[in-house]
Amino acid sequence: MRCMSLLLLGTCLVVLGPAVRGAPSQCPSQCHCHGDLQHVICDNVGLKKIPRVSEATRLLNLQRNNLGNLPTGSFSESKGLISLHLQHCQIREIASQAFKGLKKLIYLYLSNNDISSIKPGAFEDLTELTYLYLDGNQISDLSKGIFSPMINLFILQLNDNKLRDLRPGTFTGAKDLRWLHMSGNELNTLQPGSLDDVENLAILHLDRNKLSTYPIAAMSKLRVVEELTLGRNPMKSIPDLAFQSFGRYMEKLHLDNMGLEKFSDGAFTGVTAIKSLHLDNNKLKSLPKSLEFGTITNLTLSNNPWSCTCQLAPLRKWIDYSRNRPDALCASPPQHRGKQVRDTTAFSGCRGKPKRAKKGTRH
Structure with a gap:
């Protein structure tokens, strides 16, 4: 009987152990x-x-x-x-x-x-x-390795803070990060190497910051970005090869409301899958030769001073065959000022790209 009592007491202590230690029940x-x-x-x-x-x-x-x-x-x-x-x-x-x-x-x-x-x-x-x-x-600041324990981190939301700079080592350890949202901060630089630890990013939001130059050194290690937003940064130009490292994956690109004045001719080199491109509310007169329209289904172009010369002829050709008929007004030459790119006769005399001769063809 004594043994039975001790056994029951032991059982009670096991069952009630957490309560005995003060854990809430x-x-x-x-x-x-x-x-x-x-x-x-x-x-x-x-x-x-x-x-x-x-x-x-x-x-x-x-x-x-x-x-x-x-x-x-x-x-x-x-x-x-x-x-x-x-x-x-x-x-x-x-x-x-x-x-x-x-x-x-x-x-x-x-x-x-x-x-x-x-x-x-x-x-x-x-x-x-x-x-x-x-x-x-x-x-306003993220210390080096602050996210390092998070080896399974998938989504990181940092929108609407006061971040000013992004340094190498910030994302050490977070190698599986896929969505990084940093809209609405005060970022003026992304230091080279600052995104090297998260090269598998699929979505990167950097809109509403203070980036005055495209951070090509920081972006060059990214491999599979599908969506990139840079709108509302005071960036006047986009350099050659800006998106090349992830261009065959990128489907959505937002470059609106930036005061953007020009693209280098090779800015879109390597971009082969883009479906949605937003360029409204900038100061663009033309588009670069490297921009291919074949995969685009959604394009916004309004509030830019477009120069309706033969350099925009590929755009007009795309509009003619597309269900998407974006609002885009000619600012020049004078005789076409105020007319829609989709309606003007400015491109009637433009020739298409010459066809490449087949191998072995004699000239």
């Missing part, structure tokens, strides 16, 4: 819980600090609370978390090892806070993290 006050504490919802309930939750919790929603800072070990007792929501929490700083222990976390939402400081090591242990949202903060 009930829903935090002010919060709503579902599925045996697997989902803990504390949205806009006036919290000033992070509540303790069970290791069974998979989703923790703390949106719209005033949490201030995230100290070291903020979630040390929440090792089962897969999704963590911290949007609109007035967070200013993320301490080193703030997410320590969250080795199962896949989704981390930190959008629309006041984050200006992310300490080195802040993202330690986040080896399974796949989606990271840091948009709508005050981040």
